[in-house]
Amino acid sequence: MKTILVTGGSGFIGRNLSKRLASADKQILAEKIIVLSRNPKKAAKVLPDSVQIISDLNQLGQPVDILVNLAGAPIADRRWSAKRKATISQSRIQTTQVLYEYFKQAEKPPSIVISGSAIGYYGGGMANNQPVTEDGAVQPNFSSQLCAGWENAAQQFEQLGSRVCYLRTGIVLGEQGALSKLLPPFKLGLGGPIATGQQWMPWIHIDDMVAIIIYVFQNNISGPINCTAPKPVTNKEFAKTLGKVLKRPAIAPMPAPIVKLLFGQMGDELMVQGQSVVPQKLQQQGFEFNYSDLRSALSELLRV
Numbered sequence: 001m002k003t004i005l006v007t008g009g010s011g012f013i014g015r016n017l018s019k020r021l022a023s024a025d026k027q028i029l030a031e032k033i034i035v036l037s038r039n040p041k042k043a044a045k046v047l048p049d050s051v052q053i054i055s056d057l058n059q060l061g062q063p064v065d066i067l068v069n070l071a072g073a074p075i076a077d078r079r080w081s082a083k084r085k086a087t088i089s090q091s092r093i094q095t096t097q098v099l100y101e102y103f104k105q106a107e108k109p110p111s112i113v114i115s116g117s118a119i120g121y122y123g124g125g126m127a128n129n130q131p132v133t134e135d136g137a138v139q140p141n142f143s144s145q146l147c148a149g150w151e152n153a154a155q156q157f158e159q160l161g162s163r164v165c166y167l168r169t170g171i172v173l174g175e176q177g178a179l180s181k182l183l184p185p186f187k188l189g190l191g192g193p194i195a196t197g198q199q200w201m202p203w204i205h206i207d208d209m210v211a212i213i214i215y216v217f218q219n220n221i222s223g224p225i226n227c228t229a230p231k232p233v234t235n236k237e238f239a240k241t242l243g244k245v246l247k248r249p250a251i252a253p254m255p256a257p258i259v260k261l262l263f264g265q266m267g268d269e270l271m272v273q274g275q276s277v278v279p280q281k282l283q284q285q286g287f288e289f290n291y292s293d294l295r296s297a298l299s300e301l302l303r304v
C-alpha cells in the first residue's frame with residue numbers, strides 16, 4: 001500500500017497515469033495518489049476525484065513512497081528564444097531540485113523516484129541508423145543538455161537511498177501531445193514527411209508509457225530507461241502509416257528550410273533530427289509492450 005506523489009500530474013502522461021492508478025486495485029498499486037500542481041482547480045477538472053491535489057510540498061503532511069516527477073513547461077509548442085529555453089530548463093531542473101531539498105529534510109525519503117527525461121538526451125544524429133540504447137552518450141545540443149541536467153538533478157535522490165529511474169521518453173502517442181497536432185493537416189490530406197523523412201521518430205503508445213511507469217514501481221530497475229516502442233520508424237514511415245490509417249494521402253513534404261524558418265532551433269532539433277532509439281533495458285527485463293507496431297497503435301488510438 002503506497003502513497004504516490006506525481007508532479008506534472010495534470011499533464012498528458014500524468015493524468016493518464018493517475019486514471020490508471022485510481023482505477024486499479026489499491027492494495028496492489030497505490031493507496032493514495034497526490035498530485036502537485038501549480039493550478040489545483042484546473043488540475044481537478046482532469047483528474048479522478050480520489051486524487052488529492054496540493055499546490056505546495058508543505059501541504060503533503062505524510063511520507064511519500066514513490067515520486068513520479070513529470071513537471072515541465074512544454075518543449076515543442078513554440079520557438080526557443082533564450083527566455084523560453086530558460087523556462088523549459090528551470091521548470092524541470094529547479095523543480096526537481098526543490099523536490100530534492102524538501103525530501104532531504106523529510107523524515108523519510110521516497111523509496112522510488114521516477115523522473116522525466118526524453119530521447120532528446122541522445123541528440124540528433126540524422127545519418128545514424130545504428131540503434132541507440134541506454135548506453136548512448138549525451139550531446140552538446142540544447143535538448144540533450146536539458147535532459148542531462150534534469151537527470152543529474154534527480155540523481156541526487158540516490159544520496160537519500162532512493163532507487164532512481166529516468167524515463168528517456170519518445171514521442172508519446174495518445175489523445176494529446178504530438179499526435180493531436182499532427183492530425184489536422186493529415187486529415188485534410190496535407191500531411192507528409194518532414195525534411196528528408198530519413199530522421200528517426202521513436203514513438204510510444206500512451207498505454208505502454210503508463211504501463212512502464214507502473215512496471216518500474218514493481219520491478220527492481222534503475223537508471224535510464226528508453227521509453228520507446230521496440231520498432232522505431234523514420235519520419236517518412238510515420239507519415240506514410242498515419243496517412244494509410246486515416247485513408248488520406250500523406251505526400252505533402254515540409255522541406256527542412258521551411259521547418260527551420262518556422263520553428264528555428266526547436267524545429268531543427270526536434271523535427272528534422274532523430275535517432276533510432278530502442279528500449280533495450282525494458283526488453284532485457286522482460287517488459288511486454290502492448291503496442292510494438294505503429295500501425296496497430298495508430299489504429300487503436302484513432303479507432304479505425
Ligand SMILES: NC(=O)c1ccc[n+]([C@@H]2O[C@H](COP(=O)([O-])OP(=O)(O)OC[C@H]3O[C@@H](n4cnc5c(N)ncnc54)[C@H](OP(=O)(O)O)[C@@H]3O)[C@@H](O)[C@H]2O)c1
Binds near residue numbers: 043117178
Ligand atoms: N508527451 C511526450 O511525447 C513526451 C516525450 C518526451 C518527454 N516528455 C516529458 O515528460 C513530461 C510529461 O509529459 P506530458 O506530455 O505529460 O507534459 P504536459 O502535458 O505538458 O504536462 C506537464 C505538466 O507540467 C506542469 N508544468 C507546465 N509548465 C510548467 C512550469 N513552467 N513549471 C512547472 N511545471 C509546469 C503542468 O502541471 P500543472 O499546471 O498542474 O502544474 C503540466 O500539466 C514532460 O516534462 C515532458 O517533457 C514528454
